[in-house]
Amino acid sequence: MKIVKYLSLVMLFLVAGMTYAQEDSTETRKPGHTNNNRFKQLYEEFSTPNMFRTASGAPGPQYYQQQADYVINVNLDDKNKKLSGSETITYTNNSPDVLEYLWVQLDQNVRAKDSKTPLIESSGATPADMAGSFVNTYMGNPYDGGFKIMEVKGPKGNPLPYTINQTMMRVEMPKKLQPSEKFIFSIKWWYNINNHVTDRARSGYEEFEDGNRGYVIAQFYPRMAVYNDVEGWQNSQFWGRDEFALPFGNFDVSITVPSDHILDATGVLQNRKDIYSKEMMDRYEQAKKSYDKPVIIVTQQEAEAASKGFSNNTRTWKFKAEMVRDYAFATSRRYIWDMMAVKIGDRDVMAVSLYPPEGNPLWEDYSTRLVASTLKSYSRMTFDYPYNKAISVNAKNQGMEYPMICWNYGRPDKDGTYSERTKYGMFGVIIHEVGHNYFPMIVNSDERQWTWMDEGINTFVQYVAEQDFGKTYPAAIAPNETYPSRRGPAKNIVNYMSGDQDQMAPIMTKGLNTYNFGSNAYAKPATGLNILRETIMGRDLFDYAFKTYAQRWMFKHPTPEDFFRTMEDASAVDLDWFWREWFYSTDYVDIGVKEVKTFYVTSKMSSQVRDMMEKRGMKESDLPPLVYMVEEGSEDFDESMKNSTLNDVTTLQEYIMDNMTPEERAALKSPKYFYEVTFEKPGGIPMPIIAEYTYSDGTTERVTYPPQIWRKNDTSVGKVIASDKEITKIMVDPDEETADIDTSNNSWPQRKKLGEFTKFKQDTEQD
Amino acid sequence: MKFLKVALLFLLFPLLTGSTSAHKFYVSTTDIEYVAEKESLQIITKIFIDDIEQELRKRYDPSISLASKKETKADAELLKKNILQKLNISVNGKPVKMNYLGKEYDIETVKVYIEIEEVNSLNSIEVENKILMDIFPEQQNIIHLKTSSRRKSLILDIDNPKGLLKFN
Numbered sequence: 001m002k003i004v005k006y007l008s009l010v011m012l013f014l015v016a017g018m019t020y021a022q023e024d025s026t027e028t029r030k031p032g033h034t035n036n037n038r039f040k041q042l043y044e045e046f047s048t049p050n051m052f053r054t055a056s057g058a059p060g061p062q063y064y065q066q067q068a069d070y071v072i073n074v075n076l077d078d079k080n081k082k083l084s085g086s087e088t089i090t091y092t093n094n095s096p097d098v099l100e101y102l103w104v105q106l107d108q109n110v111r112a113k114d115s116k117t118p119l120i121e122s123s124g125a126t127p128a129d130m131a132g133s134f135v136n137t138y139m140g141n142p143y144d145g146g147f148k149i150m151e152v153k154g155p156k157g158n159p160l161p162y163t164i165n166q167t168m169m170r171v172e173m174p175k176k177l178q179p180s181e182k183f184i185f186s187i188k189w190w191y192n193i194n195n196h197v198t199d200r201a202r203s204g205y206e207e208f209e210d211g212n213r214g215y216v217i218a219q220f221y222p223r224m225a226v227y228n229d230v231e232g233w234q235n236s237q238f239w240g241r242d243e244f245a246l247p248f249g250n251f252d253v254s255i256t257v258p259s260d261h262i263l264d265a266t267g268v269l270q271n272r273k274d275i276y277s278k279e280m281m282d283r284y285e286q287a288k289k290s291y292d293k294p295v296i297i298v299t300q301q302e303a304e305a306a307s308k309g310f311s312n313n314t315r316t317w318k319f320k321a322e323m324v325r326d327y328a329f330a331t332s333r334r335y336i337w338d339m340m341a342v343k344i345g346d347r348d349v350m351a352v353s354l355y356p357p358e359g360n361p362l363w364e365d366y367s368t369r370l371v372a373s374t375l376k377s378y379s380r381m382t383f384d385y386p387y388n389k390a391i392s393v394n395a396k397n398q399g400m401e402y403p404m405i406c407w408n409y410g411r412p413d414k415d416g417t418y419s420e421r422t423k424y425g426m427f428g429v430i431i432h433e434v435g436h437n438y439f440p441m442i443v444n445s446d447e448r449q450w451t452w453m454d455e456g457i458n459t460f461v462q463y464v465a466e467q468d469f470g471k472t473y474p475a476a477i478a479p480n481e482t483y484p485s486r487r488g489p490a491k492n493i494v495n496y497m498s499g500d501q502d503q504m505a506p507i508m509t510k511g512l513n514t515y516n517f518g519s520n521a522y523a524k525p526a527t528g529l530n531i532l533r534e535t536i537m538g539r540d541l542f543d544y545a546f547k548t549y550a551q552r553w554m555f556k557h558p559t560p561e562d563f564f565r566t567m568e569d570a571s572a573v574d575l576d577w578f579w580r581e582w583f584y585s586t587d588y589v590d591i592g593v594k595e596v597k598t599f600y601v602t603s604k605m606s607s608q609v610r611d612m613m614e615k616r617g618m619k620e621s622d623l624p625p626l627v628y629m630v631e632e633g634s635e636d637f638d639e640s641m642k643n644s645t646l647n648d649v650t651t652l653q654e655y656i657m658d659n660m661t662p663e664e665r666a667a668l669k670s671p672k673y674f675y676e677v678t679f680e681k682p683g684g685i686p687m688p689i690i691a692e693y694t695y696s697d698g699t700t701e702r703v704t705y706p707p708q709i710w711r712k713n714d715t716s717v718g719k720v721i722a723s724d725k726e727i728t729k730i731m732v733d734p735d736e737e738t739a740d741i742d743t744s745n746n747s748w749p750q751r752k753k754l755g756e757f758t759k760f761k762q763d764t765e766q767d
Numbered sequence: 768m769k770f771l772k773v774a775l776l777f778l779l780f781p782l783l784t785g786s787t788s789a790h791k792f793y794v795s796t797t798d799i800e801y802v803a804e805k806e807s808l809q810i811i812t813k814i815f816i817d818d819i820e821q822e823l824r825k826r827y828d829p830s831i832s833l834a835s836k837k838e839t840k841a842d843a844e845l846l847k848k849n850i851l852q853k854l855n856i857s858v859n860g861k862p863v864k865m866n867y868l869g870k871e872y873d874i875e876t877v878k879v880y881i882e883i884e885e886v887n888s889l890n891s892i893e894v895e896n897k898i899l900m901d902i903f904p905e906q907q908n909i910i911h912l913k914t915s916s917r918r919k920s921l922i923l924d925i926d927n928p929k930g931l932l933k934f935n
Contacts, residue, residue, distance in 0.1 A: 413832075413837075417836075417837075419834060419835040419836075420874070421816065421834060421835075421874055421875065424874060484874065486874060486875075500909075500920055755800075755809075756811065757800065757809040757811060757880060757882075758809075760868065760869070760871065760878075760880050761868055761880070761882070764868055764869045764880075
């Protein structure tokens with residue numbers, strides 16, 4: 001009998017479903033579709049794993065990378081602002097392929113007279129212009145930038161044929177380069193060093209008021225392009241916007257500059273005894289043992305005295321650097337130099353700063369400390385910093401990174417005071433640029449193709465490092481209690497993501513072609529990673545997976561897929577939906593509470609069920625004892641139901657008495673309130689539903705429904721809640737963790753928030 | 768389905784890192800909301816402090832300082848003067864009076880609040896926004912107009928500094 005009754009029950013509700021289907025069949029039939037579920041795995045977007053890069057996101061058994069070693073000699077002619085040099089490149093072909101030619105990058109050519117870079121930018125006529133700019137733009141001869149290649153010679157000194165296509169030079173070898181073979185060739189060149197302030201460039205010089213110059217020199221030598229299993233030769237032109245792809249190698253560099261210059265560069269200084277005065281050596285030895293504050297190697301007084309020298313003599317600084325992907329140096333008469341030791345793992349690393357007097361007092365107070373703090377934070381998140389030092393150089397309007405050395409802006413006003421804006425700008429840029437030592441200098445992704453892989457990932461760790469810095473130096477961020485990071489917290493990306501879709505590109509877009517470069521490649525990926533860390537995966541799972549990625553790919557060349565695969569592989573959190581939505585699309589998050597229905601429980605059959613039974617000619621005796629849910633306000637609802645409890649529901653009580661022991665009965669919960677909550681998702685991106693329920697006694701409870709709740713119902717989903725306390729408020733995402741672009745639908749009952757404008761008007765009227 | 772999009776607020780980080788100095792972008796956003804019950808147009812314009820400070824220094828006085836303890840009343844007045852000079856709005860074909868309510872500084876931007884009152888209906892609005900275009904020819908001023916039922920946007924630049932939006 002029981003079984004028959006259960007079957008009848010199933011029939012009742014099953015048939016009800018089928019009836020609905022029949023009613024729909026009179027409409028036109030929709031066409032079929034492919035799998036467009038948001039939780040679909042990324043098989044179609046990802047390349048098939050192979051022997052070079054595994055499905056788990058790690059380097060495969062046949063993974064290879066090329067090596068380019070350099071011996072470079074350069075001479076900086078301060079008077080004429082020229083740099084001339086010669087280099088010998090040893091290129092090792094570790095690939096299984098036979099190489100027919102080599103590609104060498106000539107970045108300075110972006111500034112050549114015939115450069116096409118200005119031609120690809122849209123411009124308009126200005127009603128007024130500064131006289132100097134006008135002359136430069138319309139009257140002067142084009143700036144004579146770009147590499148002047150004097151010679152390209154093969155291993156035996158024979159000239160090699162070469163072809164220059166804008167910023168890329170193809171060098172023909174006497175014979176093809178076989179796997180495992182090395183090719184040695186040399187280049188002689190010179191170029192006019194540009195003014196990086198008026199030119200808005202990543203390297204060059206700035207002019208100080210006393211006639212001296214500060215040189216921040218990079219991209220100063222012809223350097224090898226990357227050859228790999230993903231792109232072949234990465235010889236995509238340098239148009240000026242997206243950055244660099246470079247192979248690793250060992251550098252042996254000699255730099256000749258005026259003898260009264262102070263210089264620092266990538267690598268270990270080989271001839272310190274020739275360069276340092278006795279005074280400097282003593283201070284340096286002190287700095288090596290100073291872990292809590294910087295020691296000044298060249299003081300402001302000394303720098304100011306040296307500035308008057310304008311020596312005609314020169315001296316040569318010699319450096320060696322191993323396993324770096326690039327080389328850069330900074331040199332000037334006006335530099336103050338300070339250093340501090342940092343313990344990283346079981347090694348000591350030097351944190352160094354170079355800055356003119358214009359940077360003080362801000363730079364003496366903070367720069368080296370920021371470098372040290374950043375190294376510690378990044379080491380904790382990824383791996384111990386493997387190089388011997390990290391340098392922060394103060395250069396006007398700069399923010400750029402090279403191995404072990406970076407340029408950073410941030411100067412006080414002439415009277416030594418500085419605004420909060422200047423201070424936090426300087427803090428942020430130093431942390432960010434020093435952080436770049438990790439991404440892309442060591443985890444060497446292809447910036448030319450994927451700006452976000454270094455900028456976005458770096459900006460995310462920068463946020464962590466900023467928060468650390470604020471905790472270590474509370475006085476530096478006072479009166480703020482936590483560091484006021486701009487990028488990182490989910491709600492800070494809402495403005496960008498809720499904006500005009502025509503002005504948006506997905507993160508997985510080549511940097512050259514995006515709008516809103518900063519938001520697209522820096523802030524949005526950084527925020528996405530932060531959301532994974534704080535909300536989707538949690539810190540433990542995220543940190544472990546992130547570290548796994550960094551350690552798998554340190555001193556190697558990862559692609560976006562390697563990152564995406566590793567994060568899942570190491571955590572067992574399915575993230576394909578997140579990568580697709582956050583990285584491959586311009587979708588946004590908007591989740592809210594659509595409605596809440598209250599239900600009461602009775603043993604009296606509701607009219608809805610009665611109707612269903614009548615349609616099928618069933619009697620109440622055909623069914624097993626049922627418990628009915630009656631919606632408040634429906635025709636079966638009775639005010640008296642509000643006062644009843646489950647004890648009044650006879651069918652329920654009978655069942656409990658018949659089937660449970662006194663101990664089991666005592667352990668039962670007794671919910672009094674039943675709600676059907678419908679959550680809606682007007683936005684595309686699925687996110688966990690973080691629901692905070694507030695009860696009539698003032699207490700709250702948080703329930704997080706995983707994002708998979710949306711897998712079958714993309715736009716709305718219901719949850720039935722049984723509670724022994726009355727729910728007075730439901731709030732979705734109370735801590736603003738999901739980058740929800742519209743919070744007006746996030747609370748039930750709906751609340752009207754005072755608009756920004758009205759609030760400002762009220763506040764000012766009160767003054 | 769409700770599809771309330773929040774007005775585009777530009778994420779501001781021109782000077783942060785990795786070649787930003789070489790690729791600073793020049794944009795401002797102006798949100799105009801028509802509140803029919805109050806018969807007013809509520810305007811909030813967001814501009815990068817660095818840019819507008821540079822403009823005021825070039826135009827008026829190199830010692831002008833904004834958003835710091837050194838800002839004087841005169842500096843604030845010049846900011847107001849410059850904004851009102853460069854932002855011109857006509858409602859329903861007629862020029863209107865703009866009430867400059869004040870400004871607020873965030874870390875990198877300044878938000879300027881302006882109100883246009885006595886707008887009992889909105890058939891059309893013409894916005895000319897030339898803020899910062901004389902000093903930065905690549906400046907783009909984005910305008911978002913929001914009523915209770917519609918959202919429309921304009922991007923104004925040096926070639927097209929003026930745009931007309933109709934609501935019928």
